Amino acid sequence: MRRYLSTIISFAILAFDTYWAYDISGGSIMWAAIVCFGIIAMIFAKVPMCCFGLGAVPIDNVPADEQTLLQSAMDEVLQRVQQKEGKAVKPKLYICDNGTQNAYSVGGRIIVERSLLWLDRGQLKAILAHEMSHFICADSMCTAIIELNIFLISIGMIILNVSIGLFAFLIIAIILSMLFSTWISIYIASLFGKFIKWMGELTIRISLFVHRALASLIYRYMETGADIYSVELGYGYSLMRYLRNNGQINTERQSALQLLLDDHPAPYKRIALIEKKMNEQNSITQF
Numbered sequence: 590m591r592r593y594l595s596t597i598i599s600f601a602i603l604a605f606d607t608y609w610a611y612d613i614s615g616g617s618i619m620w621a622a623i624v625c626f627g628i629i630a631m632i633f634a635k636v637p638m639c640c641f642g643l644g645a646v647p648i649d650n651v652p653a654d655e656q657t658l659l660q661s662a663m664d665e666v667l668q669r670v671q672q673k674e675g676k677a678v679k680p681k682l683y684i685c686d687n688g689t690q691n692a693y694s695v696g697g698r699i700i701v702e703r704s705l706l707w708l709d710r711g712q713l714k715a716i717l718a719h720e721m722s723h724f725i726c727a728d729s730m731c732t733a734i735i736e737l738n739i740f741l742i743s744i745g746m747i748i749l750n751v752s753i754g755l756f757a758f759l760i761i762a763i764i765l766s767m768l769f770s771t772w773i774s775i776y777i778a779s780l781f782g783k784f785i786k787w788m789g790e791l792t793i794r795i796s797l798f799v800h801r802a803l804a805s806l807i808y809r810y811m812e813t814g815a816d817i818y819s820v821e822l823g824y825g826y827s828l829m830r831y832l833r834n835n836g837q838i839n840t841e842r843q844s845a846l847q848l849l850l851d852d853h854p855a856p857y858k859r860i861a862l863i864e865k866k867m868n869e870q871n872s873i874t875q876f
């Protein structure tokens with residue numbers, strides 16, 4: 590399920606968008622094709638855009654000591670991935686330097702923050718294993734198509750809202766001008782227009798909230814799956830150490846809003862899950 594979920598969601602959304610374009614354009618295959626290929630092009634464009642935004646450089650262009658640190662850790666992780674998957678996979682490695690302790694899987698690339706290279710080897714491998722799960726499951730493709738849809742839906746709704754508000758203002762102003770003076774008509778019509786615009790804004794906010802909550806639910810599922818994958822490759826203990834050491838552990842209760850909208854599960858929940866999975870693994874090995 591985890592392995593194919595991102596791909597299934599991505600293709601389902603792409604199919605829905607294509608059909609929507611076909612339907613709304615009155616059955617135009619050309620518009621359906623434009624929307625379909627436009628979305629695919631934007632997903633592909635995300636990869637260089639992310640690299641540019643993060644200032645990521647290919648591993649071949651970094652100092653030799655950093656190259657060795659990252660490549661040797663990755664080689665071990667890839668060996669375990671190959672054993673588990675039964676086939677070799679080879680993402681392109683990039684390094685960036687934004688002062689955080691993060692790594693990212695974008696398309697066929699794994700981007701590692703420079704500071705991670707100086708963690709102990711286990712923690713670096715644990716993070717790479719986590720990113721390998723995102724890479725294998727094509728999570729970045731799914732994230733890109735979801736974010737693109739949320740963005741386009743929001744833009745579409747804003748344009749629709751302004752148009753409806755303006756249309757309502759004009760119609761009401763014309764009708765009222767037959768009964769009252771021009772200025773009174775404009776004043777009353779602008780009040781109506783504002784009310785309709787306010788209703789529209791409320792609808793946009795509710796829609797955005799629902800979309801974000803749904804997207805976050807999917808993202809948290811991906812993160813949990815990636816943590817489990819790292820445990821399955823034998824890096825559970827190191828991943829826990831990374832989460833604890835990086836001040837990411839926060840035992841404060843999350844608000845309901847955080848629970849709904851956070852893209853990552855709370856670190857203490859991640860640690861608890863890793864511990865649980867490690868215990869399960871140990872009990873399997875014992876029997």
Ligand SMILES: [Zn+2]
Binds near residue numbers: 719723811812815
């Ligand atoms: Zn992740």
